[in-house]
Amino acid sequence: MTSAFWAQSPAARDELFATLRAVEEPIFCPREGTQGFYALTRHAQVVEAARVSKVFSSEPTAVRLDDLPSSAKKYGGSMESMDDPRHARLRRIVSRSFAPRMLARFDEALRTRVTGLVNELTDRRECDFVEAVATPLTLQTVFSMMGIPESAGQSLRDAADVVLAISDSGSLDFGNPEERESFIKEKFAHLHGFMKELGEVRRExxxxxxVSALVHANVDGEFLTDLELGRFFTLLIAAGVETTRHALSHAIHLLTENPAQREPLLDNLGEHLSTAVEEIVRCATPVTWHRRNLTSDYTLAGHPYRQGDRVILYYCSANRDEQVFNDPHAFNITRSPHPHVGFGGPGPHFCLGAHLARRQMTVLLEELCTRLPGFHATAQPTWVKASLVNGVERLPCSIA
Structure with a gap:
């Protein structure tokens, strides 16, 4: 699927995925000059491939159609592109820091941050939601949790944007390949270097x-190395910050476009807010796909795949599978049960930051619905032209 396809609106892409889900045979997507891949578009396919991780491997990369450029291989081996036992070891070390009881320590700071941002909205009355709310909330939350000073924020964000951009073949278009690789290496090195220095300080x-919790985490005598800490930070700032800020922007767009769903939410937050958050994640699917690489032959949904094949798990399509979700293109805040794969499929790579993302969405929507019930988008979103992330670049909004 080409960059031109991903430049279309989400609605236009949904139409094609609906057509692909109706095809019985495996869908092979050839790519000029490099290895093609099979598109897994149905919910059952995506869920099974996510669970059978010994066959559907995340190595050498889960986030690129091609393998990483040589300049980025040292820095790019984050947890999402690892298999067990390496993945399990790292997840054991970091998962304690993302447990709900650990994240509860930051809840008061999160509420204070949200209150401040909503106060600013009241003063401004009109804004670009991405710039005014979604981006500062998610960045400040992660930076605060990690003990990173706000003064370092912009340079880290710039580097993170590059990390995300290399997942798309048409991004970072340099005339000279060597110049492109040097630029990528520079940004990866900046993220890793910053975290190495901060990790050294927190160890002492x-x-x-x-960061203190991560560098002192001891699971069966194992600690994170500087390289592992840098890789995890790259994953957290690039994936955690970006995907949550896009989910928040999708939330405002969806609630504006669907007043019949907005009204019951405003009338009864206690009953509908948690299911609304899940429905927003399903409809948004901030991470649209992940790649898997077959380590052995396997029959999936009655069709054989061969060792060495590449498959793409299209979460965005699985979340609109007519066999699983009734009226899947409708936004329905009361939808239940809700087996969406908006945080990835089940199995070892289910999103480690899912609780944090849900918490940020819940606190912000609760504050907005309570204090500024008339807050709404005043124009259609400007979409990020990328395949890996279903992002919102700009969303004009008003409080009345």
Missing amino acids: RPGEDL
């Missing part, structure tokens, strides 16, 4: 932050 002087 631990605080009440996530």
Whole structure:
């Protein structure tokens, strides 16, 4: 699927995926000059491939159609592109820091941050929601949790944007391939170098932050190395920050476009807010796909796949599968049960930050619905032209 396809609106892409889901035979997508892949578009396919991780491998990469450029291989081996036992070891070490009881320590700071952002909305009355709310909320939340000073934010964000962009073949278009690789390496090195220095400080002087917890985490005598810490930070800032800010922007767009769903939410937050968050994640599907690489022959949904094949798990299509979701293109805040794969499929790679993402969405929507019930989008979103992330670049909004 070409960059031109991903430049279309989400609605236009949904139409094609609906057609692909109706095809019985495996869908092979050839690619000029490199290896093609099979598109897994149905919910059952995506869920099974996610669960059978010994066959559907995340290595050498889960986030690129091609393998990483040589300049980025040292830095790019994050958890999402690892298999067990390496993946299980790292997840054991970091998962304690993302448990709900650990994240509860930051809840008061999150509420204070949300209150401040909504106060600013009241003063401004009109804004670009992405710039005014979604981006500062998610960045400040992660930076605060990790003990990162806000002064470092912009350079880290710029580097993270590059990490995301290399997942799309048409991004970072340099005339000289060597110049492109050098630029990518520079941005990866900046993220890793920053975290290495902060990790050294926290080993000597631990605080009440996530980096301190990570560098002192001891699971069966194992600690994170500097390289592993840098890789995890790259994943967190690029995936965690970006995907949650896009989910928040999708939330405002969806509630504006669907007043029949907005009204019951405003009338009864206690009953509908948690299911509304799940429905927003399903409809948004901020991470649209992940790649898997077959380690052995396997029959999936009655069709044989061969060792060495590449498959793409299209979460965006699985979340609109007519066999699983009634009226899948409708936004329905009361939808239940809700087996969406908006945080990835079940299995070892289910999103580690799902609880944090849900918490940020819940607190912000609760504050907006309570204090600014008339807050709405005043124009259609400007979509990010990328395949890996279903992103919102700009969303004009008003409080009345």
